[in-house]
Amino acid sequence: MLTRTLFEEEHHQFRAAVRRFFAAELTPNIARWEAQGQVDKSFWRACGEQGVLCPDMPEIYGGAGLDFRANAIVLEETSYTGSATPAFGVHSDIVAHYLLKYAHEDVRQAWIPRMIDGSAIACICMTEPGGGSDLKAIRTSAVREGDQYRLNGAKTFITNGVTADIAIIAARTGAEPGAKSISLFFCETDRPGYKIGRKLDKVGQASSDVAEIFFDDLMVPAHYLLGAENQGxxxxxxxxxxxxxxxxxxxxxxxxxxxxxxxxxxxxxxxxxxxxxxxxxxxxxxxxxxxxxxxxxxxxxxxxxxxxxxxxxxxxxxxxxxxxxxxxxxxxxxxxxxxxxxxxxxxxxxxxxxxxxxxxxxxxxxxxxxxxxxxxxx
Ligand SMILES: Cc1cc2nc3c(=O)[nH]c(=O)nc-3n(C[C@H](O)[C@H](O)[C@H](O)COP(=O)(O)OP(=O)(O)OC[C@H]3O[C@@H](n4cnc5c(N)ncnc54)[C@H](O)[C@@H]3O)c2cc1C
CATH class of the missing domain: 1.20.140.10 (Butyryl-CoA Dehydrogenase, subunit A, domain 3)
Structure with a gap:
């Protein structure tokens, strides 16, 4: 490989620390996690202690304030152990960024620090049984009722679906078809009406828990809407x-x-x-x-x-x-x-x-x- 010029000294140090940590705490567990179909939640907390989770989140939320290069190092080093998990990408690169950019400040303050310390695992629920490629066809509904939204619908293939503590949900907030009435919501997964279906039996990525999720009159506070309505x-x-x-x-x-x-x-x-x-x-x-x-x-x-x-x-x-x-x-x-x-x-x-x-x-x-x-x- 040619010398990579993308990274600076702080990244090299970070990579060395991540590599040591994974050699001690990840590699010895891969076979066991594959057999049980998911990563131990305690490993996420260990990752939090090591600064492996959401390294690009701002310091005001407890992050290291780095940029995507640090996240990439975590992904590269995970892959290089030969393991497909934990699903750091979903957690650190996707969900954390939705919260940082679009969530209400109360949600940000309550949950981004917990995503960083590993006490909360995140998932994102976009795909539905009827189709994943065509995101404009989302059918899950979110109806405003006073200071709450009522969500009903079904999602499938959700990575971290079994272990997640928090979720982002794409749902339809209006009658208009297509992209125009799709909104995004934050939600804790222990709310009544948030139901975890089957853990799906996959060909590969055996240690990644991928599940069906159902929303059965799931009520979330209005301020759990991410950004503006219909902008999802x-x-x-x-x-x-x-x-x-x-x-x-x-x-x-x-x-x-x-x-x-x-x-x-x-x-x-x-x-x-x-x-x-x-x-x-x-x-x-x-x-x-x-x-x-x-x-x-x-x-x-x-x-x-x-x-x-x-x-x-x-x-x-x-x-x-x-x-x-x-x-x-x-x-x-x-x-x-x-x-x-x-x-x-x-x-x-x-x-x-x-x-x-x-x-x-x-x-x-x-x-x-x-x-x-x-x-x-x-
Ligand atoms: C292990 C796993 C983990 C996943 N994790 C998540 C997750 O965390 N969150 C989440 O929301 N989703 C997740 N997904 C869902 C994933 O993103 C979808 O499976 C993917 O987007 C494809 O959607 P689909 O399965 O409905 O296939 P379909 O949309 O039904 O597509 C079937 C085939 O048709 C092709 N096709 C569709 N439309 C077109 C077109 N316009 N032109 C040409 N070809 C087309 C597709 O390329 C594909 O080959 C996961 C899936 C798996 C299997």
Whole structure:
């Protein structure tokens, strides 16, 4: 990898601390968390103590006041352990930012510090059983009744759905179809009417608790509305570029991990009296992957730099999500091939990386939706 110029000394120190912490507290637990289908809540609190959560939140709420580069370090280091969890992206890069930008000050003061110290885990409820790509088709309703809103509806595929203490909910506050009457709400998950459905059985990302959520006459105070009524779709469009960068960062780091594991493997695995590394095919495949990763890091850092400078456009973020998740798929697939049968065994980390890869081309906006967004800028 070329020397990365995106990061400064404070970031290098932060990365070293995160890496040490994950080596001691995350890596030894991956298999257990995968078996139980979720991360221990106590780990989130440990992350809070280490300053791993929401590092870019302002100091007035207890944050470190850093920028997205610190969040990216957490994502990169998580991915590089070979684990898909905890879902720091949803928590730190998405929900914390909705609260910071759009929540009532009482909500901000009550909950951002708890997101930072890990005593509150967050989820975001956008997708509905009827469709995720078409966010304008959201059917969950929120009806104003005095100083409260009454919410009814169903969400699905919600990351952190079982463990979350707080949620952001997208709901329809008017009769107008499409984007015009969508609003966003904050909500505690222990409110009457907030119901957690099935924890969903997934192909990969086994330690990520993804669930159905139902709102059955869920009442929330009027000041839990984020920003202004009927502006939710516009807010989502503003926040999605950062969400997409989170996914791109995770994807590229996981691809690097898969490549590094594979290099180690092919050097020691023997066939026909030679190490796999001695075959021209192996060397050429790895040379191609290494080249793609090198180019990818440069692109990723350029996008992060633009994001920090608030200059990353929707189309550029969509390109990053599209490129890095597709690249991760190509890289991990080629790596599994070089592992042979062992690459298909669950006990091998490369198999987990491969299984965890597939969803990244679907969630946070599918590759097809990314192409739609990019093409609109042409
Ligand atoms: C593990 C996991 C975690 C998730 N976490 C969350 C979460 O925390 N919060 C949340 O709100 N959602 C979450 N999601 C939902 C995710 O964002 C959606 O699954 C995704 O947006 C796709 O929506 P869908 O599944 O309804 O597919 P659909 O919208 O039904 O799409 C099906 C297929 O049609 C294609 N398609 C749709 N529209 C078009 C079009 N206009 N042009 C071309 N092709 C099109 C899609 O690309 C896709 O290939 C998660 C999903 C999974 C599986």
């Amino acid at each position: 779709f516009a807010y989502m469009m503003q926040e999605l570029p950062q969400e997409r960068m989170s996914i791109a960062v995770t994807a590229h780091s996981a691809a690097q991990r898969a490549y590094d594991l594979t290099v180690d493997y092919v050097k020691q695995r023997q066939a026909f009296g030679h190490s796999l590394m001695e075959f021209q095919n192996t060397r050429f495949v790895l040379a191609e992957l290494r080249t793609q990763l090198q180019v990818g890091w440069a692109h990723l850092d350029a996008c992060m730099s633009a994001l920090v400078a608030k200059q990353l456009s929707t189309a550029q973020a969509a390109s990053a999500k599209l490129f890095h998740t597709e690249l991760r798929s190509q890289v991990t697939d080629a790596c599994v091939q070089l592992f042979g049968g062992y690459g298909y065994m669950n006990e091998y980390e490369i198999a987990r990386l491969w299984k965890d890869t597939r969803i990244q081309r679907i969630y946070g906006g599918s590759s097809e939706i990314m192409k739609e967004l990019i093409s609109r800028a042409i």
